Amino acid sequence: xxxxxxxxxxxxxxxxxxxxxxxxxxxxxxxxxxxxxxxxxxxxxxxxxxxxxxxxxxxxxxxxxxxxxxxxxxxxxxxxxxxxxxxxxxxx
Numbered sequence: 001x002x003x004x005x006x007x008x009x010x011x012x013x014x015x016x017x018x019x020x021x022x023x024x025x026x027x028x029x030x031x032x033x034x035x036x037x038x039x040x041x042x043x044x045x046x047x048x049x050x051x052x053x054x055x056x057x058x059x060x061x062x063x064x065x066x067x068x069x070x071x072x073x074x075x076x077x078x079x080x081x082x083x084x085x086x087x088x089x090x091x092x
Contacts, residue, residue, distance in 0.1 A: 004042055007077040008035045011044030014084050015073040019046055019091050023071075026050075032069065041079050043087075047072040050092075 002010070012033055016024050024031060027050040034045040047069035074087040 002077070002079050002082055004037065004079070007042035007079055007082070008044060010082055011035060011042055011075050011077040011084065012046060014075055014077075014086075015044055015046035018073045018075075018086065018089060019048060019071055023050075023092055024048060038076055041076045043074065043076055045072065045074040048092075 012035065024046065027048045030050055031046065031048045036043050048071040049069045051070060070090065071092050072088060072090050076085045076087060077083070078085070
């Protein structure tokens with residue numbers, strides 16, 4: 001059984017690998033990472049907005065999916081065995 005912290009690390013790395021580690025690192029200043037508890041697991045998200053479409057919100061936290069990041073990956077990591085279930089995948 002994984003701890004939530006272990007599941008977060010696995011999930012975030014899986015999302016970065018799926019979106020493309022080189023792409024993510026090149027655009028790290030225009031990226032967001034999030035995670036949170038879900039039933040039996042951990043939800044993880046990585047998004048990249050390399051088009052800088054949200055530049056007018058540069059100093060603001062956006063809590064809406066009204067204008068989602070163009071490149072995003074989310075997944076759920078099961079605590080019992082570390083299995084990863086990808087939920088949304090929009091990659092470059």
